[in-house]
Amino acid sequence: MEETGDNTWGHLASTSHFGSPSVVSDHITLRKEDIGSEKYKNYTHASHCMLYAKNNDKAFGIYKRRATILMHLRFDGMIGFPGGLVDDGENFLDAVNRELREEIHLDTSKYPIEEEHHIISHEEPNTQLCLHFYAREIEPEDLHNIEKNCLNANEFGEEVMGTFRVPLYTMGGGHRSRQDVPTSDEDSLNDNASVYSVMSECGSVMVEGTNEEVDEQTQEEVFEEKLKESIDGINQKSAQGRTSSLESVSKAFVQKFIPDFILDRRLTLTDGIERCLRKGRGAEQASAANLAALLCVQLGGGDECGLGGDGAGGSANQAFRDLRPVLTILATDNAASYPARAKCCMALGLCSFVSNGELQDVVELMCTLENIFWLAASSSVQASNPEAAVLYSSALSAWALLLTLMSPHDVYSLMGRQMDRLVLLLSSSYLDVRIAAGEAIAVATELGRAYDADFTIGPKDCDDDENLLATLHELATDSHKYRAKKDRKQQRSSFRDILHFVEEGIPPDVQVKFGQEMLLLDSWCRKKQYDAFCQVLGPGMNLHLTENYLLREIFKLGERVTLLNGAMYKASKLERDAVPEGMLLYILTEA
Numbered sequence: 001m002e003e004t005g006d007n008t009w010g011h012l013a014s015t016s017h018f019g020s021p022s023v024v025s026d027h028i029t030l031r032k033e034d035i036g037s038e039k040y041k042n043y044t045h046a047s048h049c050m051l052y053a054k055n056n057d058k059a060f061g062i063y064k065r066r067a068t069i070l071m072h073l074r075f076d077g078m079i080g081f082p083g084g085l086v087d088d089g090e091n092f093l094d095a096v097n098r099e100l101r102e103e104i105h106l107d108t109s110k111y112p113i114e115e116e117h118h119i120i121s122h123e124e125p126n127t128q129l130c131l132h133f134y135a136r137e138i139e140p141e142d143l144h145n146i147e148k149n150c151l152n153a154n155e156f157g158e159e160v161m162g163t164f165r166v167p168l169y170t171m172g173g174g175h176r177s178r179q180d181v182p183t184s185d186e187d188s189l190n191d192n193a194s195v196y197s198v199m200s201e202c203g204s205v206m207v208e209g210t211n212e213e214v215d216e217q218t219q220e221e222v223f224e225e226k227l228k229e230s231i232d233g234i235n236q237k238s239a240q241g242r243t244s245s246l247e248s249v250s251k252a253f254v255q256k257f258i259p260d261f262i263l264d265r266r267l268t269l270t271d272g273i274e275r276c277l278r279k280g281r282g283a284e285q286a287s288a289a290n291l292a293a294l295l296c297v298q299l300g301g302g303d304e305c306g307l308g309g310d311g312a313g314g315s316a317n318q319a320f321r322d323l324r325p326v327l328t329i330l331a332t333d334n335a336a337s338y339p340a341r342a343k344c345c346m347a348l349g350l351c352s353f354v355s356n357g358e359l360q361d362v363v364e365l366m367c368t369l370e371n372i373f374w375l376a377a378s379s380s381v382q383a384s385n386p387e388a389a390v391l392y393s394s395a396l397s398a399w400a401l402l403l404t405l406m407s408p409h410d411v412y413s414l415m416g417r418q419m420d421r422l423v424l425l426l427s428s429s430y431l432d433v434r435i436a437a438g439e440a441i442a443v444a445t446e447l448g449r450a451y452d453a454d455f456t457i458g459p460k461d462c463d464d465d466e467n468l469l470a471t472l473h474e475l476a477t478d479s480h481k482y483r484a485k486k487d488r489k490q491q492r493s494s495f496r497d498i499l500h501f502v503e504e505g506i507p508p509d510v511q512v513k514f515g516q517e518m519l520l521l522d523s524w525c526r527k528k529q530y531d532a533f534c535q536v537l538g539p540g541m542n543l544h545l546t547e548n549y550l551l552r553e554i555f556k557l558g559e560r561v562t563l564l565n566g567a568m569y570k571a572s573k574l575e576r577d578a579v580p581e582g583m584l585l586y587i588l589t590e591a
Contacts, residue, residue, distance in 0.1 A: 048083025349398025
């Protein structure tokens, strides 16, 4: 039988991995001035270009086309833009112009791609690939001629299987896009995910062929069934599918408090998370670490008696014991991506806080985090990498969260050695690191003064305290034009509060309203704890403050507000004042 060549890459094997779909979060945006740096000289480079023409004609006389964009079907069955790898001796522009000639027979003497057409460049560290993207606008009539001429390209039928236009309009029923549904990264799901969305509980579940809403119990069953499918998807073969499953489960954990459901599947979840952390890359590891934190928050809040215990709360401790080793290994692995390591630091800090373990374990973890964020104060090449800022700030924030678990006496002793190093981090080039350092100083100062009202920064026989106040004042009034306006505003706002506390003893005064209740953040320790949970729970924070026993105990919110004990919240103050005491029982009974 004749050899067909199927199931082998042949001479294409050396570049086959460059054509595989990658997770977008694995791509690091390159600054223009860094593109030609020494670091990327040994990378493989690729240049691609989008040709488009603005077009306000209407399809079917109804839908505005907005623009005509040319894409093509590649030899490997994927859809992409014209372009390819940069050959030896070529620059990025030479390469993209050559590829356009070969793949779509473009006359680059008439339509050259030049530096002004450059849009963005990305680095993909896992494959050591740099991608350079260009876009050029063409007149509609010219684009039509280019489209017809594609059949004459040298690579047509070999590398390029066909050229087509991408529709940008929105049809009835929401096809191609939904204008009435949020489309932010936080609210959208990957259309290519191999798992179902678990967010169906957010809308009405309809009976097929009718307009009647399914009852609440049926909605719960549908939600749980889809969540089970997503949990099973964590162990599938596709890396992209595993990442999508991890993200879907995380969204469910954010939007619903379901500790009993999770308790029955704890081992399955911890095994899946551990496997993704060990064998995954980039975004998959980051998503797995994020889910680890949410798992402990859910399980830790399932014990009505508080932290720990024999129920779901005790399972949070066990889940963290199972996941701590791999989270620690990844957080300290210099070969792993910075976003994944940052998520691991966040998960380590929050899970340790939730599990309420032994002080020795907490101190050991704090030392691990210190070894990470102290690098931000060094002059090493790694410390000067902008992508590392998210790692340093996450490690420092997790460290400050664990600091709130320590006694004032322990903090007082610790800060005599560490505070001067924290002050150095206030001079970091990165906003997130400066703010994290400032908040850590505020937490340490608050706890130190709880032990000794005369607590000062560093040894009492030096002027470290005055140096700190001068630095905080400078950051609180910073007006340097070389910083982005948004960064200056955020920095001034954060450091004004920090300065007021360190200098004058004025604590934070933040009120958080959720449902019928109010949470007062009147200390830096409490604010740090609240911010840590917000970072993981995001839009689900209010729901968990209402229902999660763990959060209610941490923030001293008392028993959950039910219909009966919350009845008086629904009445206005004027109405409550007008009700005679003898009528109170009747009102509560009727409610």
